Amino acid sequence: MNPQLQIILLSLKVATLTTMILIPVGTFLGWLLARKSFPGKSLLDGVVNVPLVLPPVVTGYFLLVVLGPNSVVGGVLEKVGIRLAFTWTGAVVAAAVVSMPLLVRAVRAAIDSVDVKLEDAARMLRAGEFRIFFRVTLPLAANGVLAGTVLAFARALGEFGATVVFASNIQGVTQTMPLAIFSYLNQVDGEAKARTLVIVSIVLAYLSILVNEALMRRFKNAAG
Amino acid sequence: MLQVRAKKCLAGFELELDFELQPSFTALFGASGSGKTTTLNLIAGLLTPDQGEVILDGSILFSKRKKINIKPRDRHIGYIFQESRLFPHLRVQENLEFGLQRLPANERKFSFDEIVEVAGLTGLLERTPHALSGGEKQRVALARAILASPHYLLLDEPLAALDLPARLAFLKFLKDIHGHFNLPMLYVSHDLSNVVSFANDVIILDNGRNTGYGPPYEMLDKLAAAPLISREDIPNILEVRVERHDTARGVTLCRLKHLELVLPRLDCAEGEKLLLNIPASEIIVAVEEPRGLSASNVFRGTVARISRLRERVMVEVNAGESFTVEIVEATVARLDLRPGKEIFLIFKASSFRRLGNS
16 A cells, blocks of 8 residues: 555544544533533643643653553553553544543533523423433534534644654554654655645645634524 | 422522412512522522422422432423523424423323414424514423423513513413413512413512512502502403404404403404403493493493502402403592492493404
8 A cells, every 4th residue: 555545544543533532522521611510620621721732742751651551550551451652542542632622622612602591491391411411502512512523633633742752653553644744854855755745734634624614603603 | 389488698689488389370579689580490499598498299399407409300390481491403393392202101291282282383393493483482481391291380571572462462371271281380570560460379579588478469559569560551361252243333242251342343253262451441430330332342340359559549340250440549439439339341342452362
């Protein structure tokens, strides 16, 4: 197979899996932060959001410390046959942690804009929390949640710093588009090879922003 | 019976309630900021009292002492809000079914088709809430609440956004629902004028305390001091059946129980049922049978009660149907009006306002 196509497919695989993990986790966290008060809420808020501003290399380093082969958690996972560091699943973990705040923030804003009075109305119609969430809150926040999902997907595709530290830059294993571009550009004649991947990156990023904007417009129209 | 004994401190406001309501159509009156909505929220469980208890038909919904706090969804209480709070992403049909879906079959008290029919929503089921008028929205909200089979219904000024004919038509519909399904209701309003002729009982809330409870016309005196009554007319809502059109005289004859009303020619079919309103101030009282009048509706009746509302005087008259007539104080003395006295009520044909079909 064309090595560049292989790189693109690996990137899409990592970003897609990342997004699939993020949708339930990020939506739950966004809802939790928007609707519930509990001890440790500001701590959770901080932990979820800090990768947004932390240098991704530092995030990757923390992942190595917490989940790496020499860590306690990493050791336990190793015993049950799961290895995250220096594998493509590690690239998923790195991308997920870095993209998470984008989704959580979008979900939180979307749920904040859903009138709690409608949830009270549902409560008086004998709906439980689960039903209220899936039949009232989520459908009304859906476009905002989707907009955040698209943004998180794009961020996962472009993830470099945390991935290179935690999953490493292994050709054919963890080398996604940004890592491959970085490697090509370090080669004497690599610029031409990098060009295709650069163009694909730009197109995907641009498309994501367009879709995100369209969804946000729909969300605002529906809310307004 | 609904028993409420509860305290609740909110920012800058303290509510202290102690009352027992009979299972009837009860109107809750109070000025803005007297704690009406808070009272409903405490009963519904959307707010938790700081102290006290809430008991509905013997089952404890809340008790601080016994550490009981039943979730709103398990209280079997329906709630109609000021704004209809229909789910904007669901069609009318889906809104109506919302409270019905998880309801065990043996707890369903009302049939979907029947409620839709009674609420006049048959043609609206496929619409989204955006495409409904204010009155339609509130009818959907009411039908939706009833379909969830509540044991008690709370209504928080649901008609504030509606114009007078829509409001009176909705109240009549509410009264029918109350009678038809024997569903007790607590109806919050800041204006007595519309509801006084509908409610069985009135409870008064003043600055976070309940200060009176009883039949509407007994409560009027208590209310005289409170700024609760607008200058709006007290309505008499009549459900009449169209008997026949008399083209030669240019009138339509309608029947209200044993009374025959003569109205200006109406655009409706014979046999049709109509809702009419005649404002209390447009009825004339006479102590002798009048002759040579232009007005064509004269009915014999007996004074049932005279109540005062600041400078306004309301006379309740039983003429087969109960009517409320508004007069001025001087008239009471001049005509020597007192309970039990036989009088005549005179209606001008043009005083009747048509509210819609019932």
